[in-house]
Amino acid sequence: MDFTLKIWKQANSKAKGKFETFKVKDISADCSFLEMLDILNEDLIDKVQLPINFDHDCREGICGMCSLYINGRPHGPDQGITVCQMHMRNFKNGSKIVIEPWRSKAFPVIKDLMVDRSAFDEIIQAGGYVSVTTGGVPDANSIPIRKELADLSMDAAACIGCGACVATCKNASAMLFVSAKVSQFALLPQGKVEAKRRVQAMVAKMDELGFGNCTNTYACEAECPKNISVSNIARMNREFLGAKLGAQKA
Amino acid sequence: MTRLDSKIPEGPLAQKWSNYKSKQNLVNPANKRKIDIIVVGTGLAGGAAAASLGELGFNVKNFCIQDSPRRAHSIAAQGGINATKNYPNDGDTVYRLFYDTIKGGDYRAREANVYRLAEVSSNIIDQCVAQGVPFAREYSGLLDNRSFGGALVSRTFYARGQTGQQLLLGAYGALSKEIKKGTVKMYTRSEMLDLVIIDGKARGIITRNVVTGELERHFAHAVVIATGGYGNVFFLSTLAMNSNGTAAWTAYKKGAFFANPSMVQIHPTCIPVHGDYQSKLTLMSESLRNDGRIWVPKNKEDAEKIRKGELKPNDIAEENRDYYLERRYPAFGNLVPRDVASRAAKERCDAGYGVGSGLAVYLDFKESIGRLGKDVIEARYGNLFQMYEKIVDDNPYETPMMIYPAIHYNMGGIWVDYELQTTIPNLFAAGEANFSDHGANRLGASALMQGLSDGYFVLPYTLQNCLSEEIRVPRMSNDLPEFVEAENNVRERLEGLLSIKGTKTVDHFHKRLGKIMWEHVGMGRNEEGLKKAIEQIKELRQEFHKDVRIPGDMTGVNTELEKAVRVSDFLELGELMARDALNRNESCGGHFREEYRTEEGEAMRNDDEYKYVAAWEFSGDDKEPVMHKEPLVFENIEVKQRDYK
Incomplete structure (x- = not known):
């Protein structure tokens, strides 16, 4: 599957952020959402660019660390799971996916998709x-x-x-x-x-x-x-x- | 050669801990405030220790790599926690839990430590209930129990499939209470990168604030390492992505001995690997083996057809299924210990009976759903079934789950004595980070027990015994040359990694290391493979230090730099694991040397030559480490061949 990703990039808590567009190709439907971001990051590093920063840890839906706002919904389109449990089969091949950090005054952005x-x-x-x-x-x-x-x-x-x-x-x-x-x-x-x-x-x-x-x-x-x-x-x-x-x- | 003194107290086994507590030194309340303790890690061991030490009045600094102490990986433990309450009246005693743990560990753990663990297990349940942990209850209002592998009694307390979460949140609550009181100062998003030693004693740590990138110096009269296990050396494991071995490895390189590094637990019930992009393996709790039956097709042709998608598991008639655990181990059946269950799955798959990709077996709930009803199964395991369905896109109420073993836990770790003190004075290690209680194999629901035992009920006593010597030692300045030097070393190391500017990512090397480890230092090990692994790891390490690419710099968030430090440590730790496995010419627990097995294929121990703990001493980069032996003495238990038949 191929996707176009519109991702919030912000250098640090004081910098002004903006959306940037990335493309990922040949993603398996069984790949998790965060694994898809891993693939993107490996690709960015190969091109000598900075990877996207996002919080994650257990990758099985229990630590509460992952925190992505996907297409206007926290933890993405599926019900009752965290982002790390979501798989790409939940998205349409070729679609555009917008990824933002949590947005709240009480949760300031640290970098890119990481919040405090x-x-x-x-x-x-x-x-x-x-x-x-x-x-x-x-x-x-x-x-x-x-x-x-x-x-x-x-x-x-x-x-x-x-x-x-x-x-x-x-x-x-x-x-x-x-x-x-x-x-x-x-x-x-x-x-x-x-x-x-x-x-x-x-x-x-x-x-x-x-x-x-x-x-x-x-x-x-x-x-x-x-x-x-x-x-x-x-x-x-x-x-x-x-x-x-x-x-x-x- | 340093002599290992395990400091086991005098007296009969059942009195050792009370004897110790009666004779140990304490610190008076006015002096406690003047003493600083660093606890690295906020899991069950670290969080419970920091909270309890804060309550006693010590001045505690607690560190974690996550954004909150509530996220430590203890949170992911699913099934339960053992304790000798004997509420079901099924014959449990302290001795029986002690016996099961020593036997489950294949007679490679220290008797006195394990007995103490069994002794305090009951207090843990009392403590957690008082904290408001919502354990599962019966209609009577009393606590419910379930069975776990390696035991003939029901002694496992649980909170649905989220026991670790609830216990950790209990400890996090206790910790939060102390943070508010000011006895504990919390440092989140901080990673320990070096240990500071002054006049032979652990006196502080160097950390990197992973948000600002700044290096910090922290002094304490004593340091506790409670940073969990190093299973991520295999890249794919059930551990959280940030779990790493760096704090423990740093301690090792500063003189703490590393015990039984090759003792790794491979958990039998995990979701099988599905692609090379995969970042982690998901555990399906062992509690599922209470009601699930494990099988593969009896006929190879059926297995082949399943792999090709020509047959579905439900097409296989009952008489054509091989419930191999029930067949081989009628006494324990599906509830044999983890090492036995994992090896049996590998044996079937290697023999060509595997399903899925070939590296999977079935875990089937049809019989128990028929017997108990879907509602009961859903109440017991609903969240696990949901998790499985989300990941695999298959409904386990209707089709059997597919499972395969995966790296899960490290029985090995920093060598500690009875007081949980390492070979470096004033440096302690607790929880999974130490080696002490599980021998060569850990029983299910015993990790939570050990973490909380160390944190709530052992360290608050044993640390005081050490700190009673420190009341005349004033707080030291962190401008002392030892601190400056340690910080400079860390900075040089980080700058060194950044300056390589090679062509391959950190993950590239990590995945390759993982493959070497899984192939040669995994479920089946042999002399030739281990020797090969040592050479391959050395080569990979050299390549890493010539060709790794880390974008960005020291300032601010740089997750690739964090990963690079961890992987460079794994590239050394992996070699030590292989050396340890090569040294141990026997099979015991999770350590299975293919050369040493019985005619029936079971692990064959060699008690005459290997009834000891192998504690490794660092002797310099690119020098062979020195092994020290702590002989294991069994005075209260008869050492025999483990038999679950």
Whole structure:
């Protein structure tokens, strides 16, 4: 298969970026999208040109490192997977493919298609954990947890922190990401203890870092590679409101 | 010749760890703040260690190459984590996990370390549940278990097919808590390129910030290397693209011995190779072998027709299928350890019974879907089936999966004593980066256990024993000549690579190295092939240093430069692996020397001559390394031929 690629090139965070056009030929339909970019990069180096920089690591859809905006959609045209799991059979032979980095004020571009997502780490640091220290914890089976709740918690915990939800949102809201973490813990007895404090601290940090508000378009759910549900956002709103009304302060 | 002192504590096996803890030295809280610790890596071992040491009050600096500590490759582990909870009441004990691990490792691991691992395994599950890790549960609300290879009990805890992810996010949460408190300072997108040694002790590292390209000097009273395995020396593996051996190799070249480098685990259930553009191999969790049955056609003609596309797997009648693991190993069946399962697949394919390209076997769920229903299989493995379908474009609920072995894990690594200290004082190694617990073969669901054991429950004790000697040592300036020299060496190395300006890309060399390694230092090894590999790697290394092309310069992002450093290290490490494999004239675990096998084709150990850990000492570029032996003493277990029949 042959493709024409229109790729965002930007030398560093301060430089002005622009689209550049590249061509790739004889690509196998079984080739993954990132392998197609590898082929392009090998070709560029052979021509003594600079390769395209993009983030990637595990290449099996779990590390959350890859972050490409393809033809206007984060992680490309297929549903429920990351870019690294997508194969070229999802594209029409001879088509043009536009590749951009995540675009959000909170995720500045580092180079070409690489962005800085440390804002997500800061939100987690604000309270996205259970504050136990190592050792001195009760036996794992001392508190039974309803299977349904454990499963719902796992659904939320499956978030890989890639940032597709922010990238696709017209408000660049991080609500799906934050609510997934809030929900994972709010659903479990271990996390309930500090649930109020957690939701307030995480939401405050999210606002401080310049993420936008949620206007219920559900684009985040549609584009999430792990199918995280927007019902988590509803749960977070309930938790947040409950925390506001309650006495416990952040 | 340095004597290897494994520092195994006195006393009976079951009391060694408590004896150690009772007698070790501690550091008082006021002094902990004055002590700096560097932890390189944020996976299960590194992340858990950094968080736990921060909680204790030490001043921790934690480094990772990814953009966030949450992305370390521990995240990709699928199936589960072992622990001796004995919740199912099926007869599990600490001794049994210890026994299974030593036996699974083909009697090439150190008894005391493995026993400690089994002993703390229960605490890990308690810890993770307290952190809010959503393990799978039964309708009773209690934790669920599944079976894994090499065990006759169900002791594996899991979180769907994403256990590694959930455990890592638990450690990441603990780490984030400490980062906020200020006890841990996090350095992301940083790669360790050298170790700084002052007066014989590890005192810091040189890193490259891969965004700015700047070299940085970091001091610490002690350094922990937790940078995972070096399986990417084979180019194609189940490892993440950025996983590399550079930190460990740097430590080796500064005097840390490298133990059993040739002990590589080849995982039996991976998606087969499909093209030369391929960048990595995808693992299908071993947990699938709980419900999947592995087979190839009984008749060669059928296999040939399948390869030509004239027959489909479902066309082969039950009586014409060879469930070769069930046939050869009736006691363990499809749940034999990984090394045994991998070799059996290679044996069938080499004999002409392979399917797909010829290098694949079937993993079939028809029987279990019939017995349990599709819903149950989907609940257990849904995400794995989805992953398979996306990659292969085939529906595994209807057609059997095709699988083939792939490089997955390194049992070998930096030599450490009982305290996880290397042969360089104040330098520690944890998790996959060290060699200590898995011998010649690792059992499934034991890597997560070892990483977290080292990080949460071993290093916080043993590091203190070392650091109690350091309370009178003030923080050192990183302008000391040792730091300046180390930084200059790194700069010269990077400039040297950039100045080659050759004609071939880094990947070109990496792929060629991978081919040599897979052919001669892979699943089947022999003297002639290993000798050939050593020569071929030497030649390739010379060619690399004459002809590699790295565009760009030292400043800013330069991923080709990062790769070049890693591959130049792999080109040396690969040779050491071949030497180690050549030295070991026996077959054990993942190390299979074709000359040493029983009449039935099983691995044949040579306990009289090779019941030792081979620890290699660097003795200069282009000089032969020196091998030291740590004899393995088995006082609590009878050493016998491994039998899964």
